[in-house]
Amino acid sequence: MTRPYSLIASIIILLTLGCSKDPNAPDATTSLSGLWVTADTVDVFTGFNLQMAQSDDGLISGNWTAKTRIINGKCDAIFGCAPGNMLRGSNLSLKVTLAILGAGTYSAQLVTKDRLDGQIVRFEKSYRLRLHRIN
DSSP states (O other): OHHHHHHHHHHHHHHHHHHSOOTTSBOOSSOOOEEEEOOOEETTEEEEEEEEEEOTTSEEEEEEEEEEOOBTTBOBTTTBSSOEEEEEEEEBSSOEEEEETTTEEEEEEEEETTEEEEEEEETTEEEEEEEEEOO
16 A cells, blocks of 8 residues: 555656756846845955846846955055956846856845845855845
8 A cells, every 4th residue: 555655655746846947947037137236245345236137048247346345544455446347147046146257156046026145255265245236
């Protein structure tokens, strides 16, 4: 009697997994286009502004700017006072990933349509980065 029940349970599990959303599929239902900001600090950077544009296939492109922490009355010697660069990434079904060039690699969850919460890795150190869309 146990064998038929385990067979039925296996079939139910397989059907459920087969119908679930592909975690690597682009998320075209929620666009991340717009200006995203945070006051969080990542190494020498603070006050990030990320201008993002998302295509229909979930790919993200854009630019970022930030400020550097002032130490002894001076901006960072390498990045200056107002660093910035390009960003590239993707909005997938279960996560958002961004290569924020010069700052690190960001992996996040879309908490609400206007809030991302995740981690950015810079030189093998992880920092929490919470972004809020303002337009």
